[in-house]
Amino acid sequence: MAQRIGIEVSRAVSIAVKLADADVISAYPITPQTHIVEDLSELVANGELEASFIPVESEHSALSACLGSAAVGARTFTATASQGLELMHEVLYVASAMRFPIVMAVANRAVAAPISIWGDHSDVMSTRDTGWIQIFAANGQEAFDTVLCAFRIGEDSRVLLPVMVNLDGFHLTHVIEPIAIAEVDVVKRFIPPCKYPLPLDPDRPVSMGAVGPPYIYPEAKKAQQVNLAASKEVILQCWQEFGDLFGRYYSPLECYRCEGAKALLLAMGSFSETAMSAIDTMRDEGNDVGLIKLRLWRPFPFDEIRHAVRDAEVLVVLDRALSAGGPGGPVFSEIRSALYDLDKKPKVVGFVGGLGGRDISAEGFTEMIKRGMEIARKGSEQEFEMFKVRE
Amino acid sequence: MTKAGNELSWKDLEVGSIITEPGNASQYQTGDWRTQKPTYEHSRCIKCGLCSIFCPEGCIEPNQEGFYEANLFYCKGCGICARECWTKAIIMVEEA
Numbered sequence: 001m002a003q004r005i006g007i008e009v010s011r012a013v014s015i016a017v018k019l020a021d022a023d024v025i026s027a028y029p030i031t032p033q034t035h036i037v038e039d040l041s042e043l044v045a046n047g048e049l050e051a052s053f054i055p056v057e058s059e060h061s062a063l064s065a066c067l068g069s070a071a072v073g074a075r076t077f078t079a080t081a082s083q084g085l086e087l088m089h090e091v092l093y094v095a096s097a098m099r100f101p102i103v104m105a106v107a108n109r110a111v112a113a114p115i116s117i118w119g120d121h122s123d124v125m126s127t128r129d130t131g132w133i134q135i136f137a138a139n140g141q142e143a144f145d146t147v148l149c150a151f152r153i154g155e156d157s158r159v160l161l162p163v164m165v166n167l168d169g170f171h172l173t174h175v176i177e178p179i180a181i182a183e184v185d186v187v188k189r190f191i192p193p194c195k196y197p198l199p200l201d202p203d204r205p206v207s208m209g210a211v212g213p214p215y216i217y218p219e220a221k222k223a224q225q226v227n228l229a230a231s232k233e234v235i236l237q238c239w240q241e242f243g244d245l246f247g248r249y250y251s252p253l254e255c256y257r258c259e260g261a262k263a264l265l266l267a268m269g270s271f272s273e274t275a276m277s278a279i280d281t282m283r284d285e286g287n288d289v290g291l292i293k294l295r296l297w298r299p300f301p302f303d304e305i306r307h308a309v310r311d312a313e314v315l316v317v318l319d320r321a322l323s324a325g326g327p328g329g330p331v332f333s334e335i336r337s338a339l340y341d342l343d344k345k346p347k348v349v350g351f352v353g354g355l356g357g358r359d360i361s362a363e364g365f366t367e368m369i370k371r372g373m374e375i376a377r378k379g380s381e382q383e384f385e386m387f388k389v390r391e
Numbered sequence: 392m393t394k395a396g397n398e399l400s401w402k403d404l405e406v407g408s409i410i411t412e413p414g415n416a417s418q419y420q421t422g423d424w425r426t427q428k429p430t431y432e433h434s435r436c437i438k439c440g441l442c443s444i445f446c447p448e449g450c451i452e453p454n455q456e457g458f459y460e461a462n463l464f465y466c467k468g469c470g471i472c473a474r475e476c477w478t479k480a481i482i483m484v485e486e487a
Contacts (some may be wrong), residue, residue, distance in 0.1 A: 078487050097407065097408070098407040098408075098409075099407035100407070101407045160406055160407070184480060197406055198407075198409045198411065205413045206410060206413075207409065207410035207416075208407065208410075209415070210408065210410050213396075215396055215397035216396055216399060216404075216408075217395070219400060219401040219403075219404060220401070220404060220408045221400060222401040223401040223402070224406075225402070225406050247481060322429060324401050363432050
């Protein structure tokens, strides 16, 4: 049986990378990701993980080094957050378009200015369109499990895409949770050796990253779109097999007490754990409310979302990122768009909250749901509301 | 390559648009970028080959008589050869 131990989530992530037997790690330290790469650097230095740890001078270089290692077929890991993810930005597109199965943990953190080391989803949301598979962990166990799944999913010959594992800065990275650490032989069974189909090899020369003139660029992009959308089937399969092996089953989204719910709240990441308490309290008080925890962000789970909300009257969506001057947060915007063509759909109400590490308590979520129901009833002058911002 | 580049469908592309045929850049006619082309005054040419050393495209070679000439399939018409030629044996002229 797997051992369940109290451990900092960052450390659990680095142990998952060790169990996955990564070959190359290249990263630049940035709060709140630091503990992950510190631990990995130590695991490599003391011989517990036989891998190359490439220290670099920036995140741009970190991900660029990862491109090179993935190109020879090495199992590759990196981690970053916030400004670091922004500095990687142009390389993110290259990693996905060149189909390199790099796994990256993102310790989600706000983006300056003002300077904030605290958590929200501004960093990852700005990378929404970079072509990576993006999965959100709600707790430490999920973060650990998702890293293992990320290698398996990304390296699958039907996928070959980079995977971002999102875990909230501090709320997850710096807390100690009881986590079942998988056994190495079971992980080995779960994640087969990395076999990139066309690696850089002097005996079989290939050209990578060539120019794509106008006569071929759109075809390359279409191939990428079809590939990323199709990866969902592999992700579902992976989660099924993971569940069969480890006893924990995952899905693109999780419904919590949604049966017969008239109002639903949708949240991502660790805040959905707090929201569960709010749902419990409201249910106890006789309200028909439920929670949707959205785990898979890219590829976007259209069918699952439509199915999950079909009987609700109100859907309250919390974004922890702001699309300034736009329709609210990206999650709200995409979900409303996904439901637009349906005949029967809930009224979707958007909140932007929890920015820059501002907590939302269970009582806060209760308030948000009630305010959302009120807006659904009476309407609002605003496209969305910024939750609990002082006037 | 069995199909020309502009006939490939998205399904024909290798993973990550990797090119598996080594050296196929030689099929790319960079010469059609040209607005001027080099012409030669052989009476002045001393066959020193300096033009071929300076050519950024690497497309200048001696012909059978030993005179250096650009391969117009690749020559982009930059004019560096004409600029560097000691004896002014290369004259750039507008493409017709």
